[in-house]
Every structure is written in C-alpha cells, then in structure tokens.
Amino acid sequence: MSLNAGYNLVTDRVEDTQEEMPALAFFRRLAGEGSLPPRLTVTGLEDLLYQTDEGELDDAVRELRDVLRESGSFSGPKAIQFVFDGELVDDDIFTVRIERGGEAVYLPIGNLFVEEPNPVGPNHAVARK
Structure with a gap:
C-alpha cells in the first residue's frame, strides 16, 4: 500500500518518505510559507494535542486547522503521512485514541x-484540507 494524495492519518507507517519532522515544526513551516517535499512524514501530533490544556484544545485544533487551510502546500500531488502512536476511531468525530497515564484519551484530529x-x-485514513 502507498500513500494517497492528501493527509494520510496512519498508526503504522505506510511508506518511508524522504523527510520526517515533528508536528510543531511542520505547522511552523506551513505558517511561515515554507515549502514541503512531495512526500513527508509528520510525527508527534498526538503529543502536541495531548499537552494542550483541555480547556484550550478546541482553540488549538482550530488554529492548526487554519494553518492547513491557508497554506498553499497542496499545489501539486503531495502526500503527508501523520503517524500516530494510538488507534484511529471513526465515530461522530474522527479521533485518535491514545493511552496516557493508564487512561484512554481521545483527541479530535478529524476537526483539523x-x-x-x-x-x-x-x-x-485520508483527509483533505
């Protein structure tokens, strides 16, 4: 199986890409209008969201969503692979289920x-902007 064009949300790497970066660096590069390689792996998004205060999580997700929407990163056929250390859950809101401190935590990645x-x-799973 290979990556689809768009944002690939995976729990097992689908493909080895030329470049890999942490989620915070990825969003900073997008916000700064930096260019991206055609195929890229992004790690640690679940940790970035988990470390956000619970009361600010919706705002943080909204800000990250705005960065994705405003970027011109998909002017060509690009595939971004977000690798999660958890389980994808397709429910009312698409989430990733992670284990932290012995408890299950559900992060609303579908809202991005x-x-x-x-x-x-x-x-x-595959998402578009």
Whole structure:
C-alpha cells in the first residue's frame, strides 16, 4: 500500500518518505510559507494535542486547522503521512485514541480538516484540507 494524495492519518507507517519532522515544526513551516517535499512524514501530533490544556484544545485544533487551510502546500500531488502512536476511531468525530497515564484519551484530529477523514483501512485514513 502507498500513500494517497492528501493527509494520510496512519498508526503504522505506510511508506518511508524522504523527510520526517515533528508536528510543531511542520505547522511552523506551513505558517511561515515554507515549502514541503512531495512526500513527508509528520510525527508527534498526538503529543502536541495531548499537552494542550483541555480547556484550550478546541482553540488549538482550530488554529492548526487554519494553518492547513491557508497554506498553499497542496499545489501539486503531495502526500503527508501523520503517524500516530494510538488507534484511529471513526465515530461522530474522527479521533485518535491514545493511552496516557493508564487512561484512554481521545483527541479530535478529524476537526483539523474541512472534510472528515475517509478510512481506507483499519490503521489508515485520508483527509483533505
């Protein structure tokens, strides 16, 4: 299986890409109008969201969503692979389930995108801006 054009949300790497970066660096590069390689792996988004105060999580997700929407990063066929250390959950809101401190935590990653991520397998979903 290979990456689809768009944002690939995976729990197991689908493909080895030329470049890999942490989520915070990825969003900073997008916000700064930096260029991205055609295929990229982004790690640690679940940690970035988990470390956000619970009362500020919705605002943080909204800000990250705005960065994705305002970026011109998809002017060509690009595939971004977000690798999560958790489980994808396709429910009312598409989430990633992670274990922290012995408890399950659900993070609303589906809210980062205009359209709900589309599952293409149990460990893989694809989203557009």
